[in-house]
Amino acid sequence: MKTLIIVIHPDIQNSVVNKRWIEELRKFPDKFHIHQLHEVYPDGKINVPAEQMLIEDYEKIVFQFPYYWFNCPAFFKKWLDEVLTHGWAYGSKSGYKVADKKIALAISLGVDQDELSSSGIYKYPLEELTRPFELSFEYVKADYQPFFAYYGIDHHPSEDWVEKSVPLYLDFLDKL
Numbered sequence: 640m641k642t643l644i645i646v647i648h649p650d651i652q653n654s655v656v657n658k659r660w661i662e663e664l665r666k667f668p669d670k671f672h673i674h675q676l677h678e679v680y681p682d683g684k685i686n687v688p689a690e691q692m693l694i695e696d697y698e699k700i701v702f703q704f705p706y707y708w709f710n711c712p713a714f715f716k717k718w719l720d721e722v723l724t725h726g727w728a729y730g731s732k733s734g735y736k737v738a739d740k741k742i743a744l745a746i747s748l749g750v751d752q753d754e755l756s757s758s759g760i761y762k763y764p765l766e767e768l769t770r771p772f773e774l775s776f777e778y779v780k781a782d783y784q785p786f787f788a789y790y791g792i793d794h795h796p797s798e799d800w801v802e803k804s805v806p807l808y809l810d811f812l813d814k815l
Contacts (some may be wrong), residue, residue, distance in 0.1 A: 643697035644745075644814060646675040647704040647715040656747040656792055657705060657803055663805050671695070671812070674715055683714065690722045695736055702772075703745040709761070709768060710786075719775060727811050728779040736779035741815055744772060745808060746786055751791030787811040 644664060648657045649756040664671045674693065694700065702714070704711050726733050746765070754760045755768070765788055777781040 641672050641699050642699040642705055644671050644673050644701050647712045649712050659801050662807055671676045685721050687721050691727055699741045701743045701745050706746045706748045723779055741784055742776045742781040742782050744785040746788045748790045751794055752790040778811040
């Protein structure tokens with residue numbers, strides 16, 4: 640069964656890591672279906688029934704995005720608000736359409752991992768900062784998985800650093 644990769648990146652053309660991940664995933668069309676929200680909905684208007692049908696077709700779903708301003712891109716939040724609706728994703732008569740689906744996040748970060756720690760400059764680890772995603776997906780009875788994070792893009796903008804992330808990401812996806 641293929642894994643659905645939902646990419647949420649507001650400027651994928653100027654991306655370093657996320658763009659490279661997409662290039663690599665495209666080499667495996669039998670394993671991954673890439674769904675780029677900003678490409679599909681350039682006007683920002685989400686086709687909710689189409690998104691819900693897409694979600695229903697997959698058992699493993701990964702949301703891939705850059706992490707900035709200590710959050711996800713705004714379009715991801717909009718997607719969550721509009722697609723995970725009462726009566727479809729949750730509620731006594733919903734059938735919980737996301738229930739038991741493996742859901743994970745794949746996150747690229749400019750900062751180094753030690754900066755996101757209780758002793759780091761930003762005080763909180765990524766596990767705490769992503770807790771709202773965990774709670775949201777657990778609320779709709781999804782099987783929320785540990786996230787994949789690749790840190791340090793701002794500190795290590797080299798091609799070697801980016802390339803190092805590719806096998807790590809593929810390994811994460813294979814083990815999902």
